[in-house]
Amino acid sequence: MKKILSWICIVFGLAVLVFGTSSELFNFVHGKKYYQNNKSWWGEHHSDNGDLVNMAYLDDINTFRSPKDYVFTTPADTGAKNIDLYVWGDSYLEDVPEKAFAHVANYHFGRTYYEELHYKLDKSKRNVLIIETSERFARPYFSYRSIYNSVSREKDTGTAIGATFKVTNSYAALGINVGIEDFFEGHINQNLEFLLFNYNFLNKPRFLKADMNYLLFNRGSGNVVISDNGRNLFIKETILPKHGYSSYQVLPNSDIDWFVKEFDSVYDHYKAEGFDEVYLSVIPTPVTILQPARYNHFLPRVSAHPNMNMPLIDLYPIFKSDANPSRLYRSGDTHWNNNGMQIWLGMVNEVLRKESGMH
């Protein structure tokens, strides 16, 4: 009996390691579990109260409950639809529908990491490209090379141009089989936690621990921290002094110079590709606006940089000067709320209106 049991444990353990390591197998299980409803015993915890509430299991705490409240209206002046709008963005914009933009004939949205954006420019239209990124991801991931691979001409399907910029695999120089790093999946612990413990029937202890941490120690759980005023949740990485996601990471001027150069390269490239206008819009991280004491001023330093040629849809000064900035973000989420989003849509539509009728 002991022998059989130990072989069962061995096979189970190996299977878990294999599923945790292989992205295909993991995604298969993740996909199956993701679409289970909240009552399914083997489904995963989903909270409508905010992604950070979900991560921290703080559903019981009213302060942080902040469901999505987006309301989309059609701008009044959408008469002349002469714009082909291409938006390369992230989760901030995934819910925004075409009808929310003014003068747009065709709307194309590509989402970072999920969906590439391919364009075939119609010269009879005004072709506008907006590159949107949240501030948290702007520094670690924004590079000319990575955007170039993801936003490309339709015929290139993202590979022909990107191939020029192929990253050299450092293992090849050492003679190790290319792709060995895939065998040592970097997210294996997250994957294993998901596979072993992320089931609705195991949620009770998680809620208990989260409530205990909050009520006794005034702390969030895992990767989620509570703001100094106790009214918002933040992702921990955004407040760490030495993290690429952080608004508090000290940035020397040479770093700002580098980013500006990258932004300008992107601008020059897509202008050369035939876009009439190319804009960059970086959405300030909640920490930047709501807890700015140690902010590294990445956004204002970029916008004030003398070499910055790429036009900005610059939310930072508007959010910063708001009398009550907490009204702009969801308290238990990494994203803005309807108020914040409407300000951004207003700015974008202003840009779209400004030159409509030119073509």
Add this chain to the structure above:
Amino acid sequence: MLFNSLQFLVFFMVVTLLYYRMPQQKQRVWLLLIASCYFYMSFVPKYLLILAGTIVIDYVAGIVIGSSEGRKRKAWLTVSIIVNVGILVFFKYTNFFLDTVAPAIKPLFPHAHIPYLDIVLPIGLSFHTFQAMSYTIEVYRGKQPPERNFIVYALYVMFYPQLVAGPIERPQNILPQLHERKEYKWDNVKEGLARMLWGFFKKVVIADRLSLVVDYAYGHTGLSPWAMWVGAMFYSFQIYCDFSGYSDIALGAARVMGVKLMENFKQPYISRSITEFWTRWHISLSSWFRDYVYIPLGGSRKSEIRRKINVFIVFLLSGIWHGANFTFIIWGMLHGLLVTLLPNRGSKKARLWSAVLFGIINFLVVTLCWVFFRAQSVGVAISYLKGMFAIGKGVTFYGLNTMEMWLCVLLVGILMVREYKFRRHLIRSDAGFAAYCAVMVAACYFLGVFGENQFIYFQF
């Protein structure tokens, strides 16, 4: 693969169960070697090549040293030591050397370009190079026959429980155990698992919670001396729980498979002098320096002055071993000075009041030295030390609320009592063992601070 990760728990379960399913020792050695390679490659795969290279050289050196005489023996020992120390120096100290030398020679060669090498320190390099060197030195001294089985020798260097942060083992202890087939013993499993759980508790419940206060104290200015003293004292316990917790998990994991590793800690904070402290702290490293540096330098066989110089050299090297930063060098030198200048009270029997008094004084001295160990630079360490004595200035805040601060104090109390009064890990009764496991797992889950916190000694 961190010990405090799910990946390790699953890996450990699979490897241990497979280990006991293997009928022959030869199969077990292969299994452990493959498992150790996977364990090491989960950090940075390509660095396995460096480790493999040194293993081959030391294996050959051991055989040649063991089978030859005269100059050839010495030459191969020298090759082995140069290769091991060379790799250590290259990866660990090259950039430190370039950073230090560059400002000095810049005025002489204003147009010279001093390169900065983009290299990452292979994890645990200082540990496994020292363990490899102890093998060739012991073979050279004739105290250890050369290991002919390459797989067994490779496993001696790579045995996963102690591969990346020690204990730095000796061949006489490990090699015979790797040849011997261990029978399954329930007591070994219970003792090993109980020790592992205690190690996890020390790491995720105590060390990682104390680190919240320590990081706050070192990351903020304008704190009161009391807050800075609390930060410094908590660091003393943090580094102890972090490193000894790692050792407990390592010793426990090996024990489950019937392998007995050497003890690395013996309640260091009850020491009454710095000399005694070093007989209780990181024992495998201090005994390594004693056997392979202090004694060859002459030890205490020559004059008292020479003995003190030898002691100082050992501590200086120990500081350098810890890291390529002047903070570690100063930390080592401070300990060297304290050991040579202060009397050793450890060997004398003392009354309770005297033991408590000197224990507290010694703890405070050790704590002050740790400031250099923890600080990013010498400047930060000096400014922190100044802050600790700037009476009447700053605000008293710890980064945690009062409730959690009291929990920290309670946890330190539990640590001291548990390690001083209840040192044994083996619980004879199965019911008692089950209850202990349940309590520890619940404590680790509900009180553990989980994140991406590496063990402090991984950086060495």
